[in-house]
Amino acid sequence: MKPGSTSSACAALIRRDLTLVWRRRGDALNPILFALIVVALFPLALGPEPENLRRIAAGVVFVAILLAGLLALDTLFRGDYEDGSLEQLVLSPHPLSLLLACKIAVHWLTTALPLIVIAPLLGELLHLAEPVRWVLVLALLLATPLLSLLGAVCVALTVGMHRSGMLLALLVLPLYVPVLIFGAGACNAAQAALPYLAPLLWLGAALVLALVLAPLACAAALRISLS
Amino acid sequence: MNALTLWFHKIGSPPTFYRIAGWLGPWCFGLGLLLGLVGLYGGLVLAPADYQQGDAFRIIFIHVPCAWMGLFAYFFMAANAFVALVWRIKLSEILAMASAPVGAAFTFITLVTGSLWGKPMWGTWWTWDARLTSELVLLFIYLGIIGLYNAIEDRRQAARAAGFLALVGVVNIPIVHFSVNWWNTLHQGSTVRLMGPSKIDAAMLWPLLLMALATHLWFFGSLLARTRVGLLELDGGKDWVRTIALADGARSHG
Amino acid sequence: MGSFFAMGGYAGFVWPAYAVFFIVLAIDALAPRLQRRRLLQELRGRLQRRASRDRNGTSS
Numbered sequence A: 001m002k003p004g005s006t007s008s009a010c011a012a013l014i015r016r017d018l019t020l021v022w023r024r025r026g027d028a029l030n031p032i033l034f035a036l037i038v039v040a041l042f043p044l045a046l047g048p049e050p051e052n053l054r055r056i057a058a059g060v061v062f063v064a065i066l067l068a069g070l071l072a073l074d075t076l077f078r079g080d081y082e083d084g085s086l087e088q089l090v091l092s093p094h095p096l097s098l099l100l101a102c103k104i105a106v107h108w109l110t111t112a113l114p115l116i117v118i119a120p121l122l123g124e125l126l127h128l129a130e131p132v133r134w135v136l137v138l139a140l141l142l143a144t145p146l147l148s149l150l151g152a153v154c155v156a157l158t159v160g161m162h163r164s165g166m167l168l169a170l171l172v173l174p175l176y177v178p179v180l181i182f183g184a185g186a187c188n189a190a191q192a193a194l195p196y197l198a199p200l201l202w203l204g205a206a207l208v209l210a211l212v213l214a215p216l217a218c219a220a221a222l223r224i225s226l227s
Numbered sequence B: 001m002n003a004l005t006l007w008f009h010k011i012g013s014p015p016t017f018y019r020i021a022g023w024l025g026p027w028c029f030g031l032g033l034l035l036g037l038v039g040l041y042g043g044l045v046l047a048p049a050d051y052q053q054g055d056a057f058r059i060i061f062i063h064v065p066c067a068w069m070g071l072f073a074y075f076f077m078a079a080n081a082f083v084a085l086v087w088r089i090k091l092s093e094i095l096a097m098a099s100a101p102v103g104a105a106f107t108f109i110t111l112v113t114g115s116l117w118g119k120p121m122w123g124t125w126w127t128w129d130a131r132l133t134s135e136l137v138l139l140f141i142y143l144g145i146i147g148l149y150n151a152i153e154d155r156r157q158a159a160r161a162a163g164f165l166a167l168v169g170v171v172n173i174p175i176v177h178f179s180v181n182w183w184n185t186l187h188q189g190s191t192v193r194l195m196g197p198s199k200i201d202a203a204m205l206w207p208l209l210l211m212a213l214a215t216h217l218w219f220f221g222s223l224l225a226r227t228r229v230g231l232l233e234l235d236g237g238k239d240w241v242r243t244i245a246l247a248d249g250a251r252s253h254g
Numbered sequence C: 001m002g003s004f005f006a007m008g009g010y011a012g013f014v015w016p017a018y019a020v021f022f023i024v025l026a027i028d029a030l031a032p033r034l035q036r037r038r039l040l041q042e043l044r045g046r047l048q049r050r051a052s053r054d055r056n057g058t059s060s
Helices: A006-023 A027-046 A050-076 A078-083 A085-091 A096-125 A130-157 A165-191 A197-225 B003-012 B014-046 B055-087 B090-122 B130-151 B155-182 B202-234 B239-253 C002-009 C011-056
Strands: none
Touching: A006 A096, A027 A050, A027 A096, A050 A078, A050 A096, A050 A130, A050 A165, A078 A085, A085 A096, A085 A197, A096 A130, A096 A197, A130 A165, A130 A197, A130 B155, A165 A197, A165 B130, A165 B155, A197 B155, B003 B014, B003 B090, B014 B055, B014 B090, B014 B202, B014 B239, B055 B090, B055 B130, B055 B155, B055 B202, B055 C002, B055 C011, B090 B130, B090 B155, B090 B202, B090 C011, B130 B155, B155 B202, B202 C011, B239 C011, C002 C011
């Protein structure tokens, strides 16, 4: 890999982000803890009857992971914004959208992937039926990158704002709603022994579209907010 | 530069547009109010009661025009946002941001009047079907755009960021419009068509179309008033604004 | 007249709907006027402060 080339820049960025996350690996547990707490609240609120919980299990796990991801979204650019490296990234000669795609990929790997790994456990806490479990994991594998990509565009618009938490949630919600509808819809269809392939295919199509367009939109949004 | 381009540039100049909006706005309001009253007379008094829904259907004369306006305002906002981002035209930035609150107001009215219509007709204040959910999402998008615009200090950067968000949210507009065709919804399908005959009685159609025109005029009246405020805000340090501020002070004290 | 206001029994739904329509649009039309007044007031204040600072200097 030639130093100074785009591929070496991307590799360096990925290595840097992974190192930074590893240095604060305790923090990486926060989304997991949050999702666990959210899921634990439901049996406490609705009563422990397995029948009741089983009916809402897939949807609740999906929402819990969505919310945990929303909280973690802020960390995508905050560290780099505060120490000035985000502006360096924007000024670099390499395509910003590619660099941002690498950042989003590392962010997904370190925040969303652990959540997907514990999703079966979360489902088990709510007595999720066995066959639905794998549909849930598959739906999450398609939905969470989509959520990360869409969320990154909105975070780019609010980067640098001090108390942007609520505003970010408001911006991101209209984009998350269709993802949730299709993702949880696939799980609920599987639970009712109905065909569940169609919503998953829609998620896949949206993911492919977002993989191409979201980094470009994120780069444009970042240029606007840092201008 | 030919006459059309010159005229176009003149209109875009803040003091000129401020003056034009100043006399055009009240006319829009006045005409809108007049047409609205005529339309409501036609809808509330002249039109016969629906054989299925009785007199409750008369909510259509405010619900449907407001729904149309919510979508139109978004389209107007997105178009101006696109112009503002690509060509950096100040006036487009202000027009885009001024349409957001008006569009949000129309969307809010649509949701509330729809709920009041749904309770006697469907037996429920709300249902999570595709049309209602996407309309609610539209309201959230509007609120997000307004929130983002107000959160950024620099007005021009704020307008660009919020305009960008508006363009990202454009994907929801076809979903709202076609939701009744794509999904099995509780909400009825479209009866008024742009091309070809509409599936609605003539006595109910003309008040509806008149109300649509009236709400359009109200939208432009409100838009022009808000644009004037936006121009004053943007050009706060300039001479033409200073003159207006002092004249306004003299008028309110003298 | 009474039957007009009764709206075939649906008065409790039709009239609140029309009320929301009129009230929200009225607020929407009046809000810019208030904003304009407040903005011009603020601008006048800013001009006064700047004029007095230019006259008296900033040490005061």
